[in-house]
Amino acid sequence: MSKKVKGMRMSTHLSYADKLILAPMVRIGTLPTRLLALDYGADIVYCEEIIDHKLIKCRRVENDILNTVDFVEIDGTVVFRTCAKEKDQVVFQMGTADPQRALKVAKMVESDVAGIDVNMGCPKDYSTKGGMGAALLQHPEKIKQILTTLVENVKKPVTCKVRILPKLEDTLSLVHVIESTGVAALAVHGRRKEERPNDPVHCDVIKVISESCSIPVIANGGSRDIIKSYSDIAAFRRLTGASSAMIAREAQWNLSIFRKEGKYPMEKVIRDYLRYAVEYDNYYTNTKYCIQQILHEDMETDAGIALLKARSLLEICAIWGMEDFCQNTLERRQKLIDARDEDRRT
Ligand code: FNR
Numbered sequence: 053m054s055k056k057v058k059g060m061r062m063s064t065h066l067s068y069a070d071k072l073i074l075a076p077m078v079r080i081g082t083l084p085t086r087l088l089a090l091d092y093g094a095d096i097v098y099c100e101e102i103i104d105h106k107l108i109k110c111r112r113v114e115n116d117i118l119n120t121v122d123f124v125e126i127d128g129t130v131v132f133r134t135c136a137k138e139k140d141q142v143v144f145q146m147g148t149a150d151p152q153r154a155l156k157v158a159k160m161v162e163s164d165v166a167g168i169d170v171n172m173g174c175p176k177d178y179s180t181k182g183g184m185g186a187a188l189l190q191h192p193e194k195i196k197q198i199l200t201t202l203v204e205n206v207k208k209p210v211t212c213k214v215r216i217l218p219k220l221e222d223t224l225s226l227v228h229v230i231e232s233t234g235v236a237a238l239a240v241h242g243r244r245k246e247e248r249p250n251d252p253v254h255c256d257v258i259k260v261i262s263e264s265c266s267i268p269v270i271a272n273g274g275s276r277d278i279i280k281s282y283s284d285i286a287a288f289r290r291l292t293g294a295s296s297a298m299i300a301r302e303a304q305w306n307l308s309i310f311r312k313e314g315k316y317p318m319e320k321v322i323r324d325y326l327r328y329a330v331e332y333d334n335y336y337t338n339t340k341y342c343i344q345q346i347l348h349e350d351m352e353t354d355a356g357i358a359l360l361k362a363r364s365l366l367e368i369c370a371i372w373g374m375e376d377f378c379q380n381t382l383e384r385r386q387k388l389i390d391a392r393d394e395d396r397r398t
Pocket of ligand 1 (some may be wrong): 075076077079080100101146164171172173174213241249272273274275279299300301302304397
């Protein structure tokens with residue numbers, strides 16, 4: 053993804069046209085999920101929304117044991133972990149209501165990611181009370197300031213993800229404000245702020261937006277209603293006329309929705325997921341949460357009940373017969389840590 057320009061190494065920009073995209077999902081969109089989505093066929097993967105205030109408090113650490121780049125809070129909590137394998141395909145999504153804070157965050161991560169996105173669709177109180185998420189939709193001037201500041205000062209493509217407004221003409225005028233800022237693409241969740249995930253998605257509205265926009269439109273909101281298998285993704289794109297499709301819930305339940313050959317059984321997805329969770333030392337609590345979503349309606353099974361009781365990555369791995377893999381990986385890592393500490397002492 054890079055080319056030589058006048059003697060400098062320049063990154064080519066990520067294109068959002070004709071792409072299959074893993075949607076941003078709080079707690080779900082951590083590194084193991086993103087890497088597995090890429091393995092299964094996603095072209096672009098969004099991280100979970102990270103609030104600007106939270107990232108600003110972090111420091112960037114190159115983790116030479118895991119070969120990752122970590123953004124870490126003062127107490128050692130990893131807020132965002134990424135690695136070379138996803139560098140050209142990962143989009144960092146932030147929650148923000150302030151152009152300068154947004155820029156500060158974008159500058160902190162821009163060398164480690166392929167794109168920067170601003171969440172303008174979250175309807176939850178914790179977002180809207182701070183003027184973030186869907187609250188921004190009522191303030192086109194603020195949207196313009198945030199996006200213009202990012203587009204003018206960040207070296208990676210900038211996008212945003214919105215919901216639709218009650219009136220079509222208001223939605224279109226908002227979309228045109230967004231387009232005028234120079235963003236690379238626009239993701240549209242085809243529901244209004246008040247609508248719940250089970251309400252039907254407004255494909256017709258996304259279609260009008262797609263027809264009136266010159267930048268790629270990324271259609272979102274099709275899980276359950278429309279998208280249940282890989283071939284449904286093409287149908288969703290046809291119905292919305294959108295260049296690209298972004299999937300959240302169907303991917304949360306089975307990441308292999310991105311496989312054109314068809315979905316894998318749940319057990320295979322869990323084992324593939326666990327490999328990455330162990331390899332990248334994902335928090336066991338987050339790993340547990342993500343597997344609970346994969347088990348979805350099967351939490352009453354023996355595996356589901358054992359998962360609820362698990363208190364470590366090793367215990368989770370044991371449920372799927374992967375304790376040796378986990379144990380060996382942990383031992384190998386400990387040796388690397390010991391060797392590094394020894395080096396530092398001498
Ligand atoms: C979400 N969604 C979401 N959206 C966003 O912009 N940033 C986020 O961090 C999250 N977090 C999140 C967590 C979980 C668990 C779910 C299910 C959803 C919304 C999501 O990206 C998407 O817009 C909707 O779920 C609609 O798409 P689907 O599910 O119909 O494909």
